[in-house]
Amino acid sequence: xxxxxxxxxxxxxxxxxxxxxxxxxxxxxxxxxxxxxxxxxxxxxxxxxxxxxxxxxxxxxxxxxxxxxxxxxxxxxxxxxxxxxxxxxxxxxxxxxxxxxxxxxxxxxxxxxxxxxxxxxxxxxxxxxxxxxxxxxxxxxxxxxxxxxxxxxxxxxxxxxxxxxxxxxxxxxxxxxxxxxxxxxxx
Numbered sequence: 001x002x003x004x005x006x007x008x009x010x011x012x013x014x015x016x017x018x019x020x021x022x023x024x025x026x027x028x029x030x031x032x033x034x035x036x037x038x039x040x041x042x043x044x045x046x047x048x049x050x051x052x053x054x055x056x057x058x059x060x061x062x063x064x065x066x067x068x069x070x071x072x073x074x075x076x077x078x079x080x081x082x083x084x085x086x087x088x089x090x091x092x093x094x095x096x097x098x099x100x101x102x103x104x105x106x107x108x109x110x111x112x113x114x115x116x117x118x119x120x121x122x123x124x125x126x127x128x129x130x131x132x133x134x135x136x137x138x139x140x141x142x143x144x145x146x147x148x149x150x151x152x153x154x155x156x157x158x159x160x161x162x163x164x165x166x167x168x169x170x171x172x173x174x175x176x177x178x179x180x181x182x183x184x185x186x187x
Contacts, residue, residue: 029180030057036092041179045094049076050155050176054133058153058180068139068182070125070153075133080159082171083137085123085150085182094154094174101150103143110169117169119161123150126160126171149182 031042033054044050054074061067070083088098099110101123106116116122120142127137157172 024061024063025183027060027062027180027182028058029178030055031178033176039090041090043090043092043094043177044175045177046157046173046175049079049157051075054176056153056155056176056178058178060180060182062144062182064144066123066141066144068123068125068141069136070127070138071134071136072127072129072155073132073134075129075135075155077129077131077133079133080128081126081175082156082158082161083125083127084154084156084161084169084171085125086152086154086177087150089151089179089181090154090177094177097152097154097174097177100169103141112166112168112170114163114165114168118163122169124161125153128159145183151179151181153178153180 033042033044033050033052035052036043042056044052051074057071059069085101086097086099087101088096090097102111102116103121104116106113111117123139123141125137125139127135129135154174155176157175162168162170
């Protein structure tokens with residue numbers, strides 16, 4: 001499964017594929033969810049909906065456009081979750097990951113304007129698990145990370161991300177977080 005390889009402790013692999021002069025980069029991160037006091041890059045904030053021992057993985061293929069794949073293993077079976085790229089690394093509290101990463105940043109916070117909080121300006125990775133609690137989803141966005149990049153992926157409690165005016169981008173409580181710097185520097 002893409003993104004869930006490694007020792008499960010926030011492994012990072014970064015590479016550059018310049019074979020055709022495109023400057024495309026591929027970055028992968030994975031981790032095994034643990035309680036905040038024991039976490040090493042992969043946190044659970046709700047062990048009932050994001051069980052300790054579940055795995056999260058992120059693969060990022062970045063060029064002029066970007067493809068982000070989120071792979072999960074061992075979450076609650078047959079359940080839908082919303083997920084997004086966030087601006088900051090994970091921490092002891094779900095709020096430590098900051099707001100959603102936006103290519104064009106909304107000057108108003110929190111951002112609930114559909115002109116900014118939408119799947120073309122943010123990275124939305126809503127998914128539904130299968131009977132084993134596994135899933136894989138890919139988002140394609142029309143931008144790369146020239147000056148800044150997301151630093152984590154947060155799994156939220158709602159089944160999908162809201163899109164209506166005044167609610168756009170809302171997805172409920174933060175259940176889990178994987179620190180996943182989207183650039184190859186690992187920062």
